[in-house]
Amino acid sequence: MLDRIGMMLPLIQAPMAGVSTPALAAAVSDAGGLGSIGVGATDAGGARAMIDELHARTARPFNVNFFVHATAKSDPVREAAWLDGLAPSFAEFGAAPPAALRTIYTSFADDRAMLAMLLETRPKVVSFHFGLPSADALAALRECGIVLLATATSLDEARAIEAAGIDAIVAQGIEAGGHRGLFDPAAPDDALGTVALTRLLVRETRVPVIAAGGIMDGAGIAAALALGAIAAQLGTAFITCPESAADDGYRTALAGPGAHHTSLTPLISGRPARALANRFTQLAAHLAGHTPPDYPIAYDAGKALHAAAKAHGEHGYGAHWAGQGAPMARAMPAAALVATLAEELAAARSSFGSVVAGVTTVQL
Amino acid sequence: MLDRIGMMLPLIQAPMAGVSTPALAAAVSDAGGLGSIGVGATDAGGARAMIDELHARTARPFNVNFFVHATAKSDPVREAAWLDGLAPSFAEFGAAPPAALRTIYTSFADDRAMLAMLLETRPKVVSFHFGLPSADALAALRECGIVLLATATSLDEARAIEAAGIDAIVAQGIEAGGHRGLFDPAAPDDALGTVALTRLLVRETRVPVIAAGGIMDGAGIAAALALGAIAAQLGTAFITCPESAADDGYRTALAGPGAHHTSLTPLISGRPARALANRFTQLAAHLAGHTPPDYPIAYDAGKALHAAAKAHGEHGYGAHWAGQGAPMARAMPAAALVATLAEELAAARSSFGSVVAGVTTVQL
Structure with missing residues (x-):
């Protein structure tokens, strides 16, 4: 799956409509992760301009994210x-x-111009939040060779994603910043954390899982892999990069003691x-x-x-969207952040190996 | 720290007052983990009887847990x-x-008979929930060579635990079943998940951290270690063991589809x-x-x-206390469950190593 996308690191920069930029996504993709833009807050013309800019900025694959909510x-x-x-x-x-x-x-489900634009511009990866497009839209995207991702916050949503033939599921834990990907916000929410949700989805579906929520560093990515995810998706970690569109008030809030307190609110x-x-x-x-x-x-x-x-x-x-890991955000250029995450992941791997070896050889 | 306790596996069976039993804790300790009993729901006489039974059942170390809540x-x-x-x-x-x-x-803070009993019976490990005992009680326990643990749900609580000289912090994520260890239930709760809380505590304190909440299998334990925890604490995974005191109604509920829905309620x-x-x-x-x-x-x-x-x-x-991992509970004797967890942990370690090696060598 990572090979098919062409990712060198098991790391996705979350889409974050309004915060991510083509410059941010390109920097992440160039550094070996998968950069993303969120175009749910613009129309087909605006999205096309962002995709064109990304194609101009990087030859690496990137992800374009859409909102598929019920018609307001x-x-x-x-x-x-x-x-x-x-x-x-x-x-x-x-x-x-x-x-x-x-x-x-406008929801992607109601926007045929957006679909037509996608079939022309053909980003390597397309992801969906809040639900799934129609089967014919998915089939058309698949025929173009586009890899498809969709967010689940529960096993039921993951099963719907699996049934739709999506290539990988983003398991969004309750810790995650920004909009919760609930298909139906009026239905009861079991508020599953990243650990339990990722394990449930890895065990109960046959679709590759990408863990999201509360992950801020290489140790967190290592934990996601240990849970059986193929990759981790980090959003809040990238808001503080200079390439993001976050304004000064947002950056100041994230850097202060208030980063310890997030709230899930409609x-x-x-x-x-x-x-x-x-x-x-x-x-x-x-x-x-x-x-x-x-x-x-x-x-x-x-x-x-x-x-x-x-x-x-x-x-x-x-x-000021932010996940529970907000106090661990680091203000550094995206390429440097990705390199740091890769180093931390390698370090976590080696220390994890030695801990487990030291402790379990007695017993096993 | 694990060496000091004498643990062979980085695994603690959570105390679970009313559900854990000396038979359960002894089986877990004998299998290489750290078994626990919770005695917050009994008095010094009842706790002494449980500790005596545990000492009779196992020569391995075990943990005795106390509630240190404000006086009702x-x-x-x-x-x-x-x-x-x-x-x-x-x-x-x-x-x-x-x-x-x-x-x-009665809160442990108000129960001098319980402290006196502990100083006589001297279990190897003592843990606290809902708060911390007085400095003199901690000093007396420490003088007996007892290893001390305490639960934190936030960085502020962890800092209080560190200042009190406790040996390790149980980082209890919002996913965890049973009582949330909040020191002050009337204060705002940031509801941190296991991933973010564990990383925050590992990074911001100098005390070893034990991750708890949503962990049900060896992959979950591997993830806790990857996050920098020295061990994982599992509660819900052990409720379904025959050695627990859970009644049939509780076991039936855990085995059914309702296990997918938990609720945090006072x-x-x-x-x-x-x-x-x-x-x-x-x-x-x-x-x-x-x-x-x-x-x-x-x-x-x-x-x-x-x-x-x-x-x-x-x-x-x-x-019917249960964490968010409840659908992953397995009904098997505690010794078999611990052996299974150890095998899964070893498997997670080797697959994790290969995933990371395969993906990151390109970049690093």
Whole structure:
């Protein structure tokens, strides 16, 4: 599987729409990992431009990630109530909430132009989050030789991915930063951690598994491999690279003591996502009686509130997505980070071998 | 550290008060791991009997675990309201709630008889959950040559453990079954998973770390070692051993499809603990307006409700503690399970070595 993609290291840089850039993904791919971009927040034209830039920047394979969420249903009453709930926060920065909210992203499932663009640009790897496209879309991508990945947070989702003929499953543990890949955010969530989820998927499916969530260094990658994963996917570890699109407020928050506190919240975008605890996640108490609008309609309000606050120098309403490993993030260029991760992985391998040899020879 | 304890395998069977038995712990220790009993639910006399039985059953070292929670504060108004809230559930089984609730366990911090008993019986290893005893108690235990362990769920708790001079930290991830070792259950909980917590503690403290939570097989133990832990602690994996005290209802629930669904709830005992989702954990919606009495006062009600239901053949109110790896539990004698885990660990080690060698030689 890694050979088919052409990866030299068992390491994927997570897509992170809005944070990853073609420069970041190219640097990771050039260094031997698999770089990714997330294009769920743009349209076919925007995605094409990013893919073209990536093709220009690197000859190595890379991954392009899509959101495959259910079509958002507008509910003007709920949206108006939500904006009322946020109004005091806007008022703090002398701003009014937007008059109405828009569906700012189109699901890949509803976007034939995006599929057509993909069949032309043919990135080596395509991955899906929040669900799966139709069988005909998958067949068309497969016919182009594109390797397909999809995220699962549970065994049921993994079984759906296996049944769809996807090439590898990203096992996203509850520790992971950003949007949780739940197919149905309204269904109960068993909130499985990376260790249990990865083992379950490795044991119960026949599809290669990529472990994600809480992994920040070579020891974490080594642990993912020990669990039977073919690779580890790291997101938060790459936010602090200079090549990412994270703004200064986000970088400052990640570098501070607040990195020890993340929160899984649907308040920012309308779907559960893990972010650094900040003024936005703290609105939970204040908004307890409200139901956020559908994803990504709620995110239109979230982005507007962040913009209003940021204009006044307040960065506490940013969507500071981060996983539980955030305190271990390192600010270094992506190529240097990948080289460091590779060295750490090799070191973990040798120390792991000696520990196990020393301890188990007595017994075995 | 493992040498000092005399462990042959990097494997601790978790204490599990009420589920572990001297027979289980002795079998695990004899097989090369470290067996444990939990005596937080008994008094000095009961604990002495269990330790004596263990000393009679095995010449190998074992671990005795204590609860070091804050002294429970009785609040008759809150307790009466709680019993009112549970009354419909009791009524379903033709029973009435208890007239009043008792503090059924004494914290180790408040139990000088327990300390005196320990200083006489001198088990090789003693571990603490929910907090730390006083410095003089720790010094007395240390003078007897007893190796000391304590559970941390966060870096702050780990730092307190390090400052107290404890010999090793059990890093309990959010995936773990049973009671979460939070020092202060009223404080915010960052709910760290095993991967991130273990790496944080290995990197940020100078105390050996034992990883716990979601680990069910040799691959999981291998992952813990790769993360830099000196050993893994497994609880749920041992509940299904014939030597455990789990009743038939508990074993049936663990073997069924419900093992895929666990819930972290304070409803059963008054402190957050992870259990199989069942009729008890589903009371959450019904009891939403209520605050459970202090731990372990609430547990007095929980045990009474379980007894009333069980008398009518309903096992859905049992405290079916289980971690997220529950679907991977195997019903086999403890000695056979430990041997299987050791074989799996050795296999994980060799396959891990080859995977890493194959993938990284290109790059390094």
